[in-house]
Amino acid sequence: MELRNYVTTPDLVTAVQAAVALERPLLVKGEPGTGKTVLAEEVAASLGKPLFRWHVKSTTKAQHGLYEYDAVARLRDSQLGDPRVSDVRNYIVKGRVWEAFEAPEGAVLLIDEIDKADIEFPNDLLQELDRMEFFVHETREWVRAKRRPLVFITSNNEKELPDAFLRRCFFHFIRFPDRETMARIVAVHFPGLQEALLREALSLFYGLRDVPGLRKKPSTSELLDWVKLLVHEGVPAETLARADAQAPLLGALLKNEQDTATVRHAGLRRSRRA
């Protein structure tokens, strides 16, 4: 599998290939900003299949992903004497899972940030993800997947997921990329970036992550934003090399004032390890 805009590690490739071969969901965990969501997008693009993204919030119920029955619209239509009211199918609104099941060529379904939802949420989806089918009570019909979609599930570890759910998934933990991998990641996003600038930016970035007592360590996505700013502002590598705690555009990396104060106090270090 070729992912054009995504740098993978061999263990991640194995995990994705296993999920594709055995048609089981792949649960991806990792620090925020390590590219869990982007992975699903890139895999979908490389397989040439449509991506259905279901973003989970604290109020999301499993049912929302399957379908919803719009009773209020039906009530209103019945008051207005709309002929559509006689068929309940007109008021069944399909969710992301249903849409993914219907895709004729198969699809990639991303259940993003599953840990944000209620603790029972994953359990409510066991059958649907295992058998790839569910029952619509209003119309008394079964919905079955035409082709089993490839399911990606991401989690930020805010809640523990139930064992029964975990048993049905493959699991991969994305570690924070080491320097070499990170250089490749930046290169994928900014081809033709000056090597000196990249080197300085990375040594500042990893030095910053090493500052003890940071409340929020900058992550990959923040590094990419920062490099984008550096390129946009045309900051030369020499300026970065000489920069102190007031380094240009550090605001893209540090997201609260305590951290800014901590860094100012500790001084900006550079991590020169290769």
Added chain:
Amino acid sequence: MFDRFFLSLRDAKVPVSLREYLTLLEAVERGCADFDVERFYELARTTLVKDERHYDRFDRVFAAHFGNLGEGAGLDPSGVPAGWLEALARRVLSEEEKALVKSLGGFEKLMEELRKRLLEQKDVHRGGSKWIGTGGTSPFGAMGYHPEGVRIGPVSAGNRTAVKVWDRREFRDYDDDAEVGVRTFQMALRRLRRFTREGRPDVFDVDGTIDATARNAGLLDAQFVPERRNRPKVLLLLDVGGSMDDHVETVTQLFSAARAEFTRLVPFQFHNCVYETLWRTSGPRESRTAATAEVLRTYGKDHGLVVVGDAAMSPYELDAPGGAIHHWNDETGAAWLERLVAHYPRAAWINPMPEARWRAFETVGRVKGIFGNRMFPLTVGGIEQAMRRLARATPAPPPRAA
């Protein structure tokens, strides 16, 4: 095919089930492992392990079972910097063990000996009294190479290729028992979620409205309730006594995680043991002290009590009036601790000292007893247990006969 491996994983407390094992066999059958040991390692990990906290245990079991596959893996013993081990040992060792090290000729001699043995040793070793490995009684065991701590990879003299991926133990930091940063603590503290309705009633109450309307003979009587919010109340007592210096960093991390997680956190400080006076953590210097009795009156039973301290002190500080190091106390420390436990049905003591060393101090056991065994190590797993115990009230243990 890999039954023994599967069983060892279960023995090592990696929660794997038969279903996952069958999935692995299926995947191998379909050629996902590519007849390559590294691919097999990755495949087995993605199939069998569902939590990064168990990656490290998995790595160790994998190394024990399949470590000899492929060419010999090695770790250059001369690459172990002496200062690095020394700093580690200083943190891990108790006084007795330090004395033992001294009797063996000090660190430098030991390091030299270690290098010598590493060069002699050709294969993985467990148990025994000379070789370096796991669970042995060689002097290096005393230096703190406990099975979960620093392990020295298998050595293959003359053929030092790169260390195999499972021998790198990159996931050690993710293990349950590891002490980790603010965010991980915050996750553990979340166990203490306590939803209460307080403040402005602005959420429509369906049940209440139906009830009130029925009582009102069918005339609509809309009812509102305040929104449910996560509001656990916590009284936090922090030991800032001298012996706590070693633990400043983890305690600070715990404190900042707790401050972010609990909107109603009341912190106080004490020295070694709680007596009649507590100290506020902020505010003008002259008004920093607070009478403990006053604190107990102000923050009632609805608060959970969390004490963070190593409980390592002289027995006099616990037992004798006047035993405190800084001032004269009329009542014993034990009496004050019992009063605290009696006042707060939900209480826990969190000890930053590694659990293995608790037995070395008599007072740790005593304090643990006073707290009805609710003493937990300052690790992510420990905090989780503590929060679980805090979530339910436990009646105070009966006061012991003095």
